Amino acid sequence: MTSNHLWFLIPEAILLVGVVFTAITGLVRSTSIRQSTPVIAAIFVVASGVASVFVFSPDHLDTTAFLMPALGRWVGVITAAVGLVLILNSIGRVDRRLEQAIAAGRLRFDPLRAGRGEYYAFMLLSLAGLMLVCTANDLIWLFLALELTSLPTYVLVAMSRTNRLAQEAAMKYFFLGAMSAAIFLYGFALLYAATGTIEFDRMRYELQSQAANGGLGALAIGGLLLSLFGIGYKLAAAPLHLYAADVYEGASAPVTAFLGFVPKAAGVLAIMVLLVATGLSELMSSLPYPILIMLWVVAVLTMTLGNIGALLQRSVKRMLAYSSIAHSGYLLIGIIAGPGLGYTAVLFYLLAYGVGNTAAFSVLSSLERRGEELTSLEDLAGLRQRHPLMASVLAISSGSLLGFPPLLGFWGKLLLFIAGIQTGHLVLVIIAAVNSAISGWYYLKLVAVPIMASPTARSESVERGPSNWPRFAGVIMVIACLVLPVFLGWLVAESRDSARTAQAVRADSAQAEADAVQPSDDSGLFTALPPLKTALQSPAKR
């Protein structure tokens, strides 16, 4: 590791400093400082997002150290943006009983019983793990980054609620997570055995020479298969999806939102990094058949099982849990489509999905019934009449997740589908489209029940939650769903830039030098006009 590499870890370092701060402020005796913990966490998250923009600026791209040199910028920014919302969602929930008791004078503050510091510290740690996945350049790093993402979430699930369900969920999540780690670690070991190295650069070289000399050995393929399966656990991809519904239901809504985005993003990025690392997707016209078919089967199983599971749920959280499984399936289409458009679509979809999903969970976080979270769909009946803002947030975010045309989610799905079709996976895309139609059944329920159904006795007693921050977060995310499509050209260009592999970056810069005289015509399938400044100076390319 060079000192240069350290430069790229500045965003993560900022988060780690934030971890220390929040862990301390959560234990301070003064109530006001204690309550400012989420604010501090939010500040550090924003700072790391801003830092990643500068750290991964085009001037600093290092094509030798990283497989996907510019990935950190996009991931850093969306991690910060979504992470900020995830933190806001949690405000008012953590240690609620304890704080109430202290405020009422029934208890004195006892650091041993306070969970606030750990809660936010663990969130930041997990976010740092997600960012670290992007900069991985060997197997150990990748493994550590993935586990840094996951380990804090086990604790978050356990401490998110005080009832038995959460404990049970955490236990299941932890044990199964450990098993999946074992699976992909075994896969890594086999890869090591097949290539004799853990460094991606050399592994790539080894595998390429193997592929040139009569194909990959069973060891390499098997290692890769097991690695992908194991990482699939983070995505809740079939067949390792079984935990998702139980765990998501057991955890509190803000933590469920967290689980729905952070480990999933880490998993998808890890798969991307691994596939680029093995060099398979770039070298051959497509992935080796066993890998391709395995991903194909997993994608179809994942989206179908997720959607069918969601169809009949009456519990909103379970429904969203299953639907997030389905989204993993859609994401795998982009993975199958490979570098270039496929990864572009994956990165864009992560943004669209993150925004839509956290907005939906913001609604669940901002409402409560008799001090408990909303559980069933009946609780939402007629929500419009008493909480019109939250009802519209839920409606718009569901629309976006469903892929309703002007909203952000639509463009995400469009990109994925086009990527799939372009690489010749028409059947897969058709299956995904059918699944998408099936998902209309339950997403539209989330629109119709709050808006059109008449309130029931249960839903009459739904009140605002302890804090207004989740409401705020939900509204911001929904505005993003509505406004970001206007800047589609720019967003797609950014995600395309970030999804480039090191080779592509080198090729691009060589091309740019060659074209230095005349402005380069970088229109792939998706072109974005250059930023406004250049658009005004140079003739528009049309």
Place this chain on the structure above:
Amino acid sequence: MILSSIIQRIVLATVESGGLAQPETEPVISSDVVVATHHWWAGFILYLPLISLILCGLCAAMKVKSKLPAWITTVCLLGSFVLSLLLYFDYGGSPELIPLLSWINLADPGGNFSGLSANFTFYIDSLSLLWIMFVTGLGTLITFYASEYMESDLGKGYTRFFAGVSVFLFAMVALVLADNLLMLYLGWEGVGFASYWLIGYYYQRPAAVAAAKKAFIMNRIGDLGLALAIYLIWTTFGTIQYDELMDVIQSGSWKESYDGWTIDAIPWFLMLAAFGKSAQIPLYVWLPDAMEGPTPVSALIHAATMVTAGIYLVARTYEFFLLSPESLHVVAWVGGVTALLAATIGLAQHDIKRIMAYSTVSQLGYMFLGLGVLSTYGAAYHVFTHAFFKAVLFLTCGAIMHGFAGQLDLRKLSGLIRIPGWRITSIAMLIGCLALAGFPLTSGYFSKDAILAEAFITQGPGFEALGWMAIFTAFLTAYYTFRVWFRVCAGKVEYEPGDEHHGDDDHGHHSEAFHPHAPRFAMNFVMAVIAIGALAASVPYFMDTKADEALAGGWVADMVHDSTAQGGLPGLDRHGQSMGDIVEHGHAGHQGEGDHAHPTLFGMDVHTAMYVISGVVGGLGLLLAAWLHLFRRQDADRLKAFLQRHWWIAWLPRAMEHKWYVDEIYQGLIRAPLWIASHLMYAFDRFLIDGLLVDGIARIPRMVARWFQPLHNGIVQSYAVTMAGGVALIALLMILFLQFWKIGGGG
């Protein structure tokens, strides 16, 4: 069919392009279209209404109780107007593109077509300049008028009103300046939404809510047409950008992949869209009801600007109509019949605002007639003059409504010109009426002539009959217009207030205690300015043209020249054979202009004859109105009694008063069957689809789930076994497959 061709196109496009390859072909830029990045500031024509909307939103959030929102909106729109003027004076004479923001770019480097590109870019040509100038200009003035008109709603709905106006202007500017059909579509939907918002402004009133819904639904039908038209245009021509469309059509390259039916379908769908937005048969019924909105809205949206979007659409996509000439005949006939029908309804109404609404429908009919008979410049000119005179008519109606507590019945108002403070209103209304009636030398006179004359010149099925019908309509127009003016403004002073309470007024219903409050500065100023505009709108007819050939119609013909609508301009040599037969035959008379072949009417040149005929017809209508409604009002009652006494004629006034029972017919023919069908469908869905199919299918996963129940029992060990088993199974299969694959020698 459509869907499959789209999918096919995408597949072809994507397979051929092979990843993120660099496109090898240069993007086609039409030779005479220039990219004018130095006009970047034109973007603010669009942004200013948006800024105004945001500021109005802030005002609403801060509960502003003053007139601040009105001033914000007026200033922003004035800015837009000034920029539009600057753009006009800086316009070089050939179409320009002003890129603002990149949006969708699905390039298709391998194929013949350039994929799907839709950016936020302005397409500036004479047509869009004409539209943008009167849209922003009238928008500014009417907003200023509304600052006074809406003051009784201060604090309550005031901000909402101006926010709605800002939304409207934003969408309208996007519609007019768009360089592609998708952006036009967004603007199209946007103005529909703004119209819904503002018609339903008095949402406490059930009639207003119903009218808003009706307008929205009728417009949705049209929007469906537009959406389908855009799909078809894209699949047929491979692009939705105007400049590329013009190129593709003129070069004929689209014919290579043409499958034979879309060319004839596109104009029909476009027509559906235009008829919905511009209130033509069969979708016109929403416009009269839209008068439930505040009067400035009626003046701006439902008279001057939004309803002309349909005309704009047809003018913009005129090339498609020329490719399928029959569609233009339909446009002409629908326009002509709508003009007549609406005029007859207007004859029998008593509510002056409704009369104006029907006259709007009727005048829009004229414009479509103009488009249909290849007189795009006439249509555009009529849009231009109509915007002024109809706006002033609505604004004066609004002033009367405002002053007389909502009274709009012409039987209960009389002699306004003699009431102090109402002189400007009356004179402004007189000017508007003269122009609408086509009184000689007013703006409406020239613009209507441009359309009528062309109806006699262009050859088409029954166009001559259509021309005579339009002349008869002109007579009716003159009559019902002056019926309003003579009743309301002339005669002896008599009035009865309406039953509308103004929040800040303390007077009651009784006419003894009632004092009409005359319009003050803002309203008077705006009415005067627009009235002068309505007079001055005849000047462009005589202004010099920039074009090399002498064009009848002066400045406005120049506005259409060089635009997408130039196909309908007389005296110009049309390009190539891609135009339909109608152009070649239709404009035969114009080909040898100045020679011998010019068609004549009564031994005169058609234009000259039309000046005489429509002058006479307008005068006759005016005199009839003067007789029945000014000098001998009792004769009008006697005539009515006479009509009603005789059974063979009594149905006529009754049917006209009931708007030919069109609403009732729609109710019976469309709504009731739909209602029944929807209930049948509901039952079908409920019992068959839901009960049998969905629940049946849904039972399958549950059954499957039950097989796996032992595995999915919430016990962590069995989860682990399932997961590990699944992984092992698939992994083993893949390894086996690997062996097979290696033997097969693939890869």
